[in-house]
Amino acid sequence: MYKSEQLAQHLRRLIENGSWPVHTRLPSLREQAEISGFSLMTVMNAYQDLEAQGLIYSKEKSGYFVAENAKTQIPQSATIVSLNPKIEINSLVFKYLKSIQSKDIVPFGSAFPDHHLLTPSKLLQVVSQMARDQKSYDQTTNLPPGNLALRKIIAQRYCMQGIPTDADDIVITSGGLDALNLSLQALTRPGDYILLQQTTFYGAWQAAERLGLKVITLPEHAKYGFDLEAFEQVIQHYPIKVCWFMLNAQNPIGFTVSDEIKYKIAKLLHEHKIYLIEDDVYEELFYGMHKPLSMKYFDRGNLVLHCSSFSKTLGAGFRVGWVYAGKYSEQIQHLQLMSTISANALIQNALVEFVSSHHYEKHLRLLRRRLEKNKKRFAQYLKQHLGQCCEIYNFPSGYFLWIKLPLHISSLELYQKLIIKHISLAPSPLFNVLETNQHYIRLNCSFEWTSRIQDALDQFIQSILNFP
Incomplete structure (x- = not known):
């Protein structure tokens, strides 16, 4: 302590x-x-x-x-965390990301799907053709708010989901994290209170630390993923300015919150005039026929800034994201011009050509099927070998498994032990700053089954079973 x-x-x-x-x-x-x-x-x-x-x-x-209400306590489940210089989440994330960069490492700790499943050949053809056209490099037409044709296509996709959208509502960014960071910066000032999920994407912790924000954390509900009762009590008790939530294929745990709960969240946000930054970069990686609704669908009063990206469906090389910014569009553009300026012009133009065609939807359908198949095989294998000592959280979307280790095993120590063997995994200190929640790991299960993958999994299993 x-x-x-x-x-x-x-x-x-x-x-x-x-x-x-x-x-x-x-x-x-x-x-x-x-x-x-x-x-x-x-x-x-x-x-x-x-x-x-x-x-x-x-x-x-x-x-x-x-304070007058000093004896009025939030329920124990709503753990409170205040970020301060002692937490040093940025340092931990930096060291972790540097450690997993080598091509020799089996990337179970990667946040991206297996690159063999991404970047379809048709998209590469489009990029190749456009690379020979000098007009494709014209940055002036791709400066904030971004390529107009691309914004129109994204707006049309929102409309198809029942969310009235105009191209002027959209700002193109240099990836999903850029969209999230710009949104948080636009909505907050140092010292403001923000609400995060207790276990969440490390980029949220980094942004809060960098901007000098006070962080309240909301625990996950064991059954529904999102603890609605704790949420209501927290926003009644604290002057929350902004929430940053991931509710579809949540990273790192993987759950998707029901539409009924999303509706109730939106209603509470409206009643208390609280903004929500919605991290929805995994929105396309659902299983089955029905795409889950975003919080933007239930938005009342333009309080939701919806952020997403092409990087999880087309690969890190196509790190182009966007934010449905609405009335904050101009403010976000100002911030963008002082930082990342704009996304790559050639890539924006290539995405216009590819996403507007049937090839993109065909690619998404194939990607979902392969991710579901690969994740299922990983889950079955791990349950067979670790089911007696580990709890494996397996939700029907995305490509992550969230695994609870025996209490005597530190996920950080397990990561350090395996990285020496060129096997990466993502330990829970990246996602949760509480010392009592450090016995979990996130495992990327997007990879095709090969002898190399099985051998790495076997080493991972033996490291748990034989942990000192």
Whole structure:
């Protein structure tokens, strides 16, 4: 436990047992440092944690005071996390991504599907043809908000899902993460409260840390994926400015939230005037005939900024994303011109040609079938060999399995043990900053079954069964 957490727990007990009544002024940062023996930074982090939990509040030039609702607690399931310099999620993610770059590594830890399933030959033909045409490189027509023809095609796809959309609502970005980051930056200011799922894509943690935001986390519901009751209580208790949720083929766990729950989430967002940044980059990787609805479908009052990308269906080489920005379109464009400027002009033009044809839908259908087949085989093999000691979460979409390890096994230690053997996997500290939730891994199961894949899986299985 960090020193700031120890101090925060001690101060919390003083508040809860009545030693410090409501509106009592806390010792100043310097006074608390002298009393406790901790550094000023540690004291500041502890005070910020207590403030994020609603136990204390600050007055400019006056200090910190005990809040009126200090004894009103969020249910235990709604764990609260305040990002601070001690968490260092960016450093962890950087080291992890650097460690899995080698082509010699079996990429069970990759966030992308097997590249052999992506980049259809027809798309490569389109790129090759356009590469010989100088007009395809004209960046001026592809600057923010992006290629008009591509925006029209994306808008048409929204309309086909029952979401009225105009090309002016869409801003093309340099991938899904760029769309998410720009949206969060447009909607927040340092010190704002945002709500994340407790276990979520590490890009959300990185963005919150970079922008200096206060983070509240929402636990997953064991049955439904999304804990609606905890969500309602959190937004009633805290001044949440923005939510960042992934509700379709959620990364890393894999669940898809039902349309009924999505409708109720949208209703609560509307009642409390809270914005939602919807991370929906896996929206096309569903199984079966029916594509799950996005939160944008249920949006009331233009509170949802829907973000998606072509990179999970066409590969990392086609890292072009977009955000349904609506009234925030111009603001996001301004931010874009100060950072990534625009997505690759040649790729935008190639996507116009490819996505507007029947080839894209044919590719998506084939991709879904192959992902479903590959994931099923992985799940059966792992359940056969690890079913007695591990809990395997297998949901009907995407290409990830989420695996709960025996409690004596640290997912980070398991990753470190296997990366030496050139096998990668994604440990739960990338997705959840709580020390009590570090016994899970995310496994990419998009790969065709080969002797190399089976051998790597066998090593993974033996590392768990023989873990010291």
